[in-house]
Amino acid sequence: MALHAKPLQLNTADAGFEAAFAARLHWSADTDAAIEQRVADILADVQKRGDAAVLEYTQRFDGLQAPDVKALEITQAELKAALDSLPAAQREALQAAAARVRKYHEAQKKASGESWSYRDEDGTLLGQKVTPLDRVGIYVPGGKAAYPSSVLMNAIPAHVAGVQDIIMVVPTPVRGSVATGGSGEAAVSSRGERNELVLAAAYVAGVTRAFTVGGAQAVGALAYGTATIPKVDKITGPGNAYVASAKKRVFGTVGIDMIAGPSEILVLADGSTPAEWVAMDLFSQAEHDELAQSILLCPDAAYIAEVQAAIDRLLPTMPRRKIIAKSLNDRGALILTRSMEEACAISNRIAPEHLEVSSSEPHRWEPLLRHAGAIFLGAFTSESLGDYCAGPNHVLPTSGTARFSSPLGVYDFQKRSSLIEVSEAGAQPLGRIAAELAYGEGLQAHARAAELRLNPVPPMREPT
Amino acid sequence: MALHAKPLQLNTADAGFEAAFAARLHWSADTDAAIEQRVADILADVQKRGDAAVLEYTQRFDGLQAPDVKALEITQAELKAALDSLPAAQREALQAAAARVRKYHEAQKKASGESWSYRDEDGTLLGQKVTPLDRVGIYVPGGKAAYPSSVLMNAIPAHVAGVQDIIMVVPTPVRGSVATGGSGEAAVSSRGERNELVLAAAYVAGVTRAFTVGGAQAVGALAYGTATIPKVDKITGPGNAYVASAKKRVFGTVGIDMIAGPSEILVLADGSTPAEWVAMDLFSQAEHDELAQSILLCPDAAYIAEVQAAIDRLLPTMPRRKIIAKSLNDRGALILTRSMEEACAISNRIAPEHLEVSSSEPHRWEPLLRHAGAIFLGAFTSESLGDYCAGPNHVLPTSGTARFSSPLGVYDFQKRSSLIEVSEAGAQPLGRIAAELAYGEGLQAHARAAELRLNPVPPMREPT
Incomplete structure (x- = not known):
């Protein structure tokens, strides 16, 4: 039997969309x-x-x-x-x-x-020292x-x-x-x-x-x-x-760093990119392994059909076609949306690792995209260019964790120390504020440490 | 029996220093x-x-x-x-x-x-979008x-x-x-x-x-x-x-965020700060709970004796004296060092949550301090001012984790998405580099996704 790759076709206007969409997205790291x-x-x-x-x-x-x-x-x-x-x-x-x-x-x-640092009017220095x-x-x-x-x-x-x-x-x-x-x-x-x-x-x-x-x-x-x-x-x-x-x-x-799940690509397409390019981009994710996920969101049904035809045409040429087919059949999806705006909203729900905006007006849609590891703008920006050599990191948050985490970066190999240097003048108002709050929390030594820097030193308050 | 607080006295010149120092620092989060x-x-x-x-x-x-x-x-x-x-x-x-x-x-x-973002000479855009x-x-x-x-x-x-x-x-x-x-x-x-x-x-x-x-x-x-x-x-x-x-x-x-261990303060003192101020700063950490740790590093033996005398004098005045005494007796230390330089080196080994540089020349020592959650510079900068109102965050890495982590900050409530927009001109050299490396990794779909953007599109290479 010939190998085929038929990603699940969904339509956001269908009654069963939400359930089918949730089922397709579902993945959980089994702890063994x-x-x-x-x-x-x-x-x-x-x-x-x-x-x-x-x-x-x-x-x-x-x-x-x-x-x-x-x-x-x-x-x-x-x-x-x-x-x-x-x-x-x-x-x-x-x-x-x-x-x-x-x-x-x-x-x-x-x-x-x-x-970075700055000084208050009273000479107090505040900032952060960043060190590797x-x-x-x-x-x-x-x-x-x-x-x-x-x-x-x-x-x-x-x-x-x-x-x-x-x-x-x-x-x-x-x-x-x-x-x-x-x-x-x-x-x-x-x-x-x-x-x-x-x-x-x-x-x-x-x-x-x-x-x-x-x-x-x-x-x-x-x-x-x-x-x-x-x-x-x-x-x-x-x-x-x-x-x-x-x-x-x-x-x-x-x-x-983060524990990575399977790799994913989401392609947001308005139909202006050659369908073969998009098909190959979906393949490039699917070829990683059978759990990898490739999803296309597009408001143009005819274009989705073109992409499926390109998948059919190109699959036999791929050395890793077995992995690609299994990944696309089990986890892939081609989703017809009502509009590009809706496609952006769905993308935000997925918070994909890789997000291609395969559109002739990528800067129109980019501001609507709130959660993604990396955003690839325009038809010439294939994910694979970013994977190897565009410059940004290819270690990206997977499985929706782009909602709260970031690409690997220089910041992951640095840490910060707060810097505080309170002047004698600054210690007067700050000491009074700190003492008031510390007494309120029942931490009298905190209060006294602040008050000892006041001039004159006030009497110690009784605990309440 | 009268309550007393006698932090362990150590001397870096003693033969048994390393073992005693390691034992005093030891703390582990028991998982129950x-x-x-x-x-x-x-x-x-x-x-x-x-x-x-x-x-x-x-x-x-x-x-x-x-x-x-x-x-x-x-x-x-x-x-x-x-x-x-x-x-x-x-x-x-x-x-x-x-x-x-x-x-x-x-x-x-x-x-x-x-x-932030920048454009290459060929018009390719690279950057990061920071969002809450x-x-x-x-x-x-x-x-x-x-x-x-x-x-x-x-x-x-x-x-x-x-x-x-x-x-x-x-x-x-x-x-x-x-x-x-x-x-x-x-x-x-x-x-x-x-x-x-x-x-x-x-x-x-x-x-x-x-x-x-x-x-x-x-x-x-x-x-x-x-x-x-x-x-x-x-x-x-x-x-x-x-x-x-x-x-x-x-x-x-x-x-x-990080899972916090007991709170700690390390005071690096050159003997120029009133001893009572330092004693109260040590108390302010010790009063949190019995596992809290207060350590003084100082090259001046007479000053250490003054701080101990101040501890003896002030302890009876503190409402939370029982907690303070237990914390100082069980986990506190007053360490005589050979020099301020050695004190800085020991501080780096501890990577303390709070680090007070209680010195008349704090900016001489600050560059030597590589690992700390927050650094408090000079005699007027009591930790308690930072705890409440100086401005920097008081949620800080504990238990030596300042070696690799940072104070809680705005960055903990943001995430980053890489932005990549490759121009048609940029896709030519980048596509050739990416394809070369992708073929080398055996990922032919990655290579082809890059090559489809080349003009002309080269023939596909056989897998090696």
């Missing part, structure tokens, strides 16, 4: 109690036994044999050699993408990541989801923020060994499968040190530190269920 | 499996039964009887009446504090929370930790960010009833204990709606929404172990 328990055990073991535990799990899960964790470190010379070994076109593309991502994040730092984190860990998946572009997108903002130590961990499982975090017998070797493009990206992005470890054991090593792998302040980067569970568990000991 | 299970059950029940579950738990835990959840809402008129009912001095202090907090957060928004969250929930504890200042510190940044709906929840347990989240028999009444200063603060800070519910059931109501209590995008504010556990559990469905 068995995985959680195993991850808790691995983390406790790494915290207790350090390097020895990391070595053992790396051998067991990745089939990688090494005399010590030091032997799992990839040197800067090896990273550079990986870059040098690339075909020229690939090397230049990587460097060009890195340069654009760096430029964008430098602008981001300038616009929203600098220290000291050391961060970047988790890079091995195997089929090894994306060098993700190395750039995680490491460059950290580098631009001014982070001194950027520690990358990337599993390099031995071919024929089980997946990281799995169990069972593994082929054991002293050399795992390294992805040269990933190592080259690490060199270009300014990674300081790199270790070929992965899974919960790598997250534990970064969170607690071992004799060889330094403890970091924050861990970012995507991973499988074991990695996600481990990141959640160490949150608080270290910072983490 | 029984609390976690009960919270999970309450959340599931609120998600399933909505208002009915909220009503039941409010009666059971707070002893509060109501016909429906609507009856638990506090109207704007009631909030305003609370403000009007305050003594003039208290009302004016509250309004003055709110005005200063608002001014500071407006400066913060201007400095780091505005949208639609709706947030603010948890305000009832009972002994009911702090109106915390209402200001949570609600004002949300209001300045532009959040339309600020929903406050505050338990009002009936006197004689059990604590929120507890169990057992409760006195049941239709009117719980309301804190007028908290309600007045809500009015001043711009809270939109308020409900007298608390505990895990309030967190659940805000995270999932009920027929009466609207679903929010983010929940901030402190609470007991039940509230903290519930916030962690709903994280991902909604955003949350």
Whole structure:
């Protein structure tokens, strides 16, 4: 039987729309109690036994044999050699993408990541000092989801923020060994499968040190530190269920970025973009994995039919057509709306990770779009340009979390300290206000600390 | 026996310093499996039964009887009446504090929370759109930790960010009833204990709606929404172990702020500040609760003795002296350092929530201080001025998390969307770079989506 890809067709004017729409959007991260328990055990073991535990799990899960964790470190010379070994076109593309991502994040730092302060009339100084984190860990998946572009997108903002130590961990499982975090017998070797493009990206992005470890054991090593792998302040980067569970568990000991769900694209189309372009954009999300979600919102029924025809025509040409078809059949949707305005309103309900405004007048609709990880304006702005090299980060909030969270950025690798310097003159009115409120809250030491700076110092009030 | 407060005295030159210092700093949030299970059950029940579950738990835990959840809402008129009912001095202090907090957060928004963009030479637009969250929930504890200042510190940044709906929840347990989240028999009444200063603060800070519910059931109501209590995008504010556990559990469905540990102050002193001022600043932290931590770092042994003498002299005058004494005896420390430089280095290891630089040259030391929630510069800047009214937020990272996180701010109530508009000219070089990298990652649909925008469109490459 021929492969087909028929996203669910919906019409906002239909009575059953709301229910069908909600069902199609539904996704929930199942927490697997068995995985959680195993991850808790691995983390406790790494915290207790350090390097020895990391070595053992790396051998067991990745089939990688090494005399010590030091032997799992990839040197800067090896990273550079990986870059040098690339075909020229690939090397230049990587460097060009890195340069654009760096430029964008430098602008981001300038616009929203600098220290600031002001002085009151009485000389009191108020502000915030913005400083980089000291050391961060970047988790890079091995195997089929090894994306060098993700190395750039995680490491460059950290580098631009001014982070001194950027520690990358990337599993390099031995071919024929089980997946990281799995169990069972593994082929054991002293050399795992390294992805040269990933190592080259690490060199270009300014990674300081790199270790070929992965899974919960790598997250534990970064969170607690071992004799060889330094403890970091924050861990970012995507991973499988074991990695996600481990990141959640160490949150608080270290910072983490968001836990990502399946990737999504929403295309808002007015019918002015070639239908094949939109079809290919929907494919580009669907090809990630079967849970990825591609949705088209459009007020023009004839155009929706054109896009479906383009899907039918283009699907057989795609090497990853099986994944694309399953994703589009199970989770995709082509939704006919009453208007572009309604399409914008529905988009806000979805709060998509990627939002393409495939319209001849994108700036008419952009102000109506309140929630999205990234907004791609106009027909020439395919999501894939943003994924690789336009400049903005491709690590974006998924599953509707764009309602309350943001793209990965320089700000994720900085923290802020409030600065307060109260002058003697300023301490007089402020001290009276603070004391009044502190007595009201029953915190007399707070009140007295303020009052001791008053001239003259008033008598202490009795507690009420 | 007379009450005494003798913080542990340490000397960085002693052989045993490192071990004693580490032991004194140690604190860990015990996760109580029984609390976690009960919270999970309450959340599931609120998600399933909505208002009915909220009503039941409010009666059971707070002893509060109501016909429906609507009856638990506090109207704007009631909030305003609370403000009007305050003594003039208290009302004016509250309004003055709110005005200063608002001014500071407006400066913060201007400095780091505005949208920005730039155009490349080829016309490609890149930037970020910064928008407020639609709706947030603010948890305000009832009972002994009911702090109106915390209402200001949570609600004002949300209001300045532009959040339309600020929903406050505050338990009002009936006197004689059990604590929120507890169990057992409760006195049941239709009117719980309301804190007028908290309600007045809500009015001043711009809270939109308020409900007298608390505990895990309030967190659940805000995270999932009920027929009466609207679903929010983010929940901030402190609470007991039940509230903290519930916030962690709903994280991902909604955003949350950090889970706070015990409050801490670190005073870096060069001996130039009156010893009584420093002693009172240490008290002001210690009076919060017995787990609070007050530490003095100073290179002058005679000054440390003066501070201890001031502690001895002042302690009997403090109404909360029992809590202060226990906190200082169990968790406090007076540490003699070799120099101010060493004191700064130790401060960076602690990454304190509150850091007072009680020195005649605070700007000499400030650049050496890399990790702290808030830095209070100079003798007149008591922490308590910052707690109430200097302007900066008093919700700060605790337990060393200032290494990677920041004070609560306007940025916590905003989110960012990347903006990308690639021109036709820009799509040519970008498309070639993206396609090269996408083919390298084995994502052919990504490559083709970029290539379809090229002129002419190149032939599709075979997968490698």
